[in-house]
Amino acid sequence: MSLSALLAATPSPEPVGSLEEAAEQAGNAAGWIEENWSTWLSTGLRIMLIVAVAITLRYLIRRALTNLIDRMNRSAQAVEGTALGGLLVNAERRRQRSEAIGSVLRSVASFMIMGTAALMVLGAFKINLAPLLASAGVAGVALGFGARNLVTDFLSGVFMILEDQYGVGDTIDAGVASGEVIEVGLRVTKLRGDNGEIWYVRNGEVKRIGNLSQGWSTAGVDVTVRPTENLEHVRAAITTCAEAMAKEEPWSERLWGPVEVLGLDAVLLDSMTVRVSAKTMPGKSTGVERELRWRIKQALDDAGIRMIGTEQPAEDGAAADPTAGMAAPSAYASATSPQSLAATPIPPPATRLNK
Numbered sequence: 109m110s111l112s113a114l115l116a117a118t119p120s121p122e123p124v125g126s127l128e129e130a131a132e133q134a135g136n137a138a139g140w141i142e143e144n145w146s147t148w149l150s151t152g153l154r155i156m157l158i159v160a161v162a163i164t165l166r167y168l169i170r171r172a173l174t175n176l177i178d179r180m181n182r183s184a185q186a187v188e189g190t191a192l193g194g195l196l197v198n199a200e201r202r203r204q205r206s207e208a209i210g211s212v213l214r215s216v217a218s219f220m221i222m223g224t225a226a227l228m229v230l231g232a233f234k235i236n237l238a239p240l241l242a243s244a245g246v247a248g249v250a251l252g253f254g255a256r257n258l259v260t261d262f263l264s265g266v267f268m269i270l271e272d273q274y275g276v277g278d279t280i281d282a283g284v285a286s287g288e289v290i291e292v293g294l295r296v297t298k299l300r301g302d303n304g305e306i307w308y309v310r311n312g313e314v315k316r317i318g319n320l321s322q323g324w325s326t327a328g329v330d331v332t333v334r335p336t337e338n339l340e341h342v343r344a345a346i347t348t349c350a351e352a353m354a355k356e357e358p359w360s361e362r363l364w365g366p367v368e369v370l371g372l373d374a375v376l377l378d379s380m381t382v383r384v385s386a387k388t389m390p391g392k393s394t395g396v397e398r399e400l401r402w403r404i405k406q407a408l409d410d411a412g413i414r415m416i417g418t419e420q421p422a423e424d425g426a427a428a429d430p431t432a433g434m435a436a437p438s439a440y441a442s443a444t445s446p447q448s449l450a451a452t453p454i455p456p457p458a459t460r461l462n463k
Contacts, residue, residue: 154232169217175211199452208269260312265294273317281318282309325393329384329400332416343369349407362392379416
C-alpha cells in the first residue's frame with residue numbers, strides 16, 4: 109500500500125476550537141436566559157392580569173347594564189294593562205328608548221375598557237406609545253371632519269333619546285316633516301305622515317321639535333251666532349251639553365278638565381263668536397272638537413238659538429217672502445237691452461252683402 113493511500117485512510121483530528129466556542133455560546137445563552145427569565149415571567153403575568161381584569165370588568169359592566177334595561181322594561185310592562193299605564197307609559201317607546209341607551213352605554217364601556225387594556229399591554233412590552241397616540245389623534249380629527257354629518261346625526265340621536273324628547277307613538281312636528289313616530293334610531297327617526305307615507309328624518313337635520321303627545325292638548329271651538337241672541341241663554345245651552353258630554357264614555361277619559369265658555373271672541377254687525385275651550389288627553393283634541401261641535405249645534409237648535417248660516421224663521425208669523433231666495437234679474441235676460449245688443453256677435457261680411 110502506498111503512502112498516499114495510508115494518509116487518505118487516516119481520519120483527520122477534529123478542531124478543538126469549535127467545541128470550545130459552542131460550549132461558550134451555550135453558556136452565554138443559558139446565562140442570558142437566567143438573567144431575563146424573571147423579566148419575561150413578570151411581563152407575561154402582567155399581561156395576563158391586564159387581559160383577565162379587562163374581560164372580567166367588561167363582562168360585569170355589560171351584565172349590569174343589561175339587568176338595568178330588563179328591569180326598566182319589566183316595570184313598563186307591569187303598568188301596561190292599567191289605565192294609568194295607558195296614559196303615561198308606552199311600552200314600545202320605553203323598550204326602544206332603553207335598548208338604544210343600553211346599546212350606547214355597552215359600546216362606550218367596551219371601547220374604553222378594551223382600549224385601555226390594549227394600551228397597557230403595549231406599555232408592558234416597553235413600546236413607546238407617544239407616536240401611536242399622536243397618529244390616533246390625527247386619524248380621529250380627519251374622521252371627524254370627513255364624517256361630520258354622521259357624527260352630528262349620532263350625537264343628536266343620543267341626546268334626543270337621553271332627554272326623552274319624543275318616542276314611539278308620539279305625534280311630532282320636526283320642521284322638515286311631521287307625523288307619528290314609528291321608530292327612533294341613533295341616526296334616523298322614522299315618521300308616518302297623515303297620508304300613510306314614511307319619512308326618514310336625520311337627527312342632525314332636526315332644528316326644533318314640537319311634540320303633540322306630551323302633557324295635554326287644548327280643544328277649541330268657535331260658536332258663531334246672531335248678535336241679537338241672549339248670551340246667557342247661549343252660555344247655558346253650551347254648558348248643559350258639555351256637562352252631559354263629560355259624563356259619557358269615552359269622553360270622560362279624554363276630557364281632562366271642564367269645558368269652559370271663555371266668552372266673546374269677536375263681535376261684528378251681523379254675528380258674534382263665542383269661544384269654547386277644554387283641556388284634553390294628548391293627541392285627542394281633534395276628536396273632542398268634533399264631538400263638541402256636534403253637541404253644541406244640537407243644543408242650540410233645541411234652545412231655539414240659530415247659528416249664522418242657517419235658515420232664519422219668519423218673524424211675527426208672517427209668511428216668508430218666496431222671492432227672498434231668488435237672484436236679481438240679469439240685464440242679459442232681455443234681448444233688447446243695451447247689454448244684450450252689445451254682446452250680440454257681428455254677422456259675417458257675406459251675410460251683410462246678401463242683405
